[in-house]
Amino acid sequence: MNSFTEENYLKAIYKLSLNGSQGVSTNAIADLLNTKPSSVTDMIKKLADKKLVSYQKYQGVDLTKKGKDIAISIIRNHRLWEVFLVEKLNFKWDEVHELAEELEHINTHKLTERLDEFLDFPKYDPHGDPIPDKDGKVAYHKDIALSDLKNEEKGVIVGVKEHSKSYLNYLEQLQLVLGTEVKVIDIVAFDSTMKILVNGKAVVISHQASKNLIVKSL
């Protein structure tokens, strides 16, 4: 079996591979996991020995089929637990990520499947992220950020790209939760600050905030 640490690396590599299509860079992994590039190199070697990644020095890493399967199953777990915590234990969406980071590693096929069934096979987690199905298929959103909308355009919020407590908490205060309709009513050319209409109220948010909100255009 794989250690928690190995699993966290696989998950990080998987997530980073969704953006750039090239091999994932050592520094990017180090950044995401708050560790040092030298530690990443060490771990990559180990994962390569286990055939979970393919790797040539200085060229970055890619997950093998096996590595990708593991990464996706951990993400499946993570998101199912997040649904459980919010739906069944009444946690708020900004409280569940850290707990799910631990629960995701209790990785027994049977537990995952039972949990999925108990939750009635949810498709999305509390942050709008798609839950991989039991065969590992993931239904990604088409990635339109709120910041991609033009003036006067409307959208409905379907997800967030950033899971930090401070961000989610901030969104909630602005009533920018999943399912909310928004309309762009002004964009500052200088720094892309947006004024939007939320439940009838005008709200001003930074580009940093708007680019992490995923919307479905209306």
Add this chain to the structure above:
Amino acid sequence: MNSFTEENYLKAIYKLSLNGSQGVSTNAIADLLNTKPSSVTDMIKKLADKKLVSYQKYQGVDLTKKGKDIAISIIRNHRLWEVFLVEKLNFKWDEVHELAEELEHINTHKLTERLDEFLDFPKYDPHGDPIPDKDGKVAYHKDIALSDLKNEEKGVIVGVKEHSKSYLNYLEQLQLVLGTEVKVIDIVAFDSTMKILVNGKAVVISHQASKNLIVKSL
């Protein structure tokens, strides 16, 4: 915070301290945790540094208040998760121990309390073990084993002392589950093998099996 390993040691020491009232011996801990006495000595020193146990060389260990509190909270967690797995996810009582061994270490006050509430504040786990309340109070059974009953005496099964899959599975086959009434109809003097009446059927079980069943005498 404490590592999973440290928590497992604390739990082991707690459990062993329930029998003998003296300091818990190094070898007993090593046995229970399937590790070597020398490893135990090392860990004990670390726990002593953290003031979680009191310890003098060659004299065994005792938990401090702090150490005991941690041990009990882990056990509380363990048993709540077992209830969850059986009641909500439809696992059988012989399938949950290993999973709970992992879940118990995800030790957040809030998670435990929410889980307790979700489960409607259960008093006992699927094996009849008492669940410590949120202040750490534990309502232990008076420890009458089935093997303590005399011929012709009756009892109802309220718990098991041994949690192995093979034992629990065996009990289930014999219909010796929690709540079942039994009556002793014969005891072999030589080796204490018992013949008992279970749901109208006569069943023969070894002393090894009968001494691990906790009963309430009727």
Add this chain to the structure above:
DNA sequence: TTTATTTTTTAGACTAATCTAAATTTATTT
């Protein structure tokens, strides 16, 4: 196309948890 900068890897060291083998202390027998 050299020079400078950035990225990545190596070398060597550290901590947590474990082990084997040897030494020491305690307990049990004679």
Add this chain to the structure above:
DNA sequence: AAATAAATTTAGATTAGTCTAAAAAATAAA
């Protein structure tokens, strides 16, 4: 009380994961 056995501790190694500092390779700039 001495000898033997059992329990416990120490000494020294090992593995996983991490780090800092230095070397090497790849990129970017001049």
